[in-house]
Amino acid sequence: MDSTKSSAETAINVPDEPNATKNKSGRAAFAVTTKATPLPQPQGRWNRGVSIFDFILRICALVAALAATATMGTTDQTLPFFTQFFQFQASYDDLPTFTFFVVANAIASGYLVLSLPFSIVAIVRPHVVGIKLLLLILDTVVMAFTTAAAAAAAAIVYLAHNGNSNTNWLAICQQFTDFCQRVSGAVVASFIAAAIFIFLVVLSAVALRRN
Incomplete structure (x- = not known):
């Protein structure tokens, strides 16, 4: 058993x-x-966060560029005198540098408006590389364009405030105070837009590097 x-x-x-x-x-x-099994979620979240921040920066640059264009484009001051036949007038279109400034910032504003849909696509599809590369190239071109216009206008504004005794250029801001204040504000706004463009270029380059 x-x-x-x-x-x-x-x-x-x-x-x-x-x-x-x-x-x-x-x-x-x-x-x-x-x-x-890979875990792509943190990378996707980081790319989407960068794209959202890129969209916000573009809106800020658009506001600054539009402010610079509108302020400079509407700058005009006439000094009051006893007779209407003898007057001193200062306008932005009297100087080619200020005209170039208005055109450059207007182009930058138009480009920023057109780039917003591409930035939205980058938010929806954060892994797309072609759109980010295109924006990086165009941002670099517009950044150089805006910086050149702001620097040239800043040189004229400096002469308007301080003059140049060697060339007998008078400081007209002692008389045209409102004109100088407006053009100075426009130049500052343009430099802000240029600084945001620089940050956009760096941000896009880092995003492409991580992809």
């Missing part, structure tokens, strides 16, 4: 071993596939 019981127990215990090995092998395979 004891021998039959022992043989029955061994017969029952023998088929359990392959099942145990199957379970162990199945668990090991599952663990390997779990470790090998």
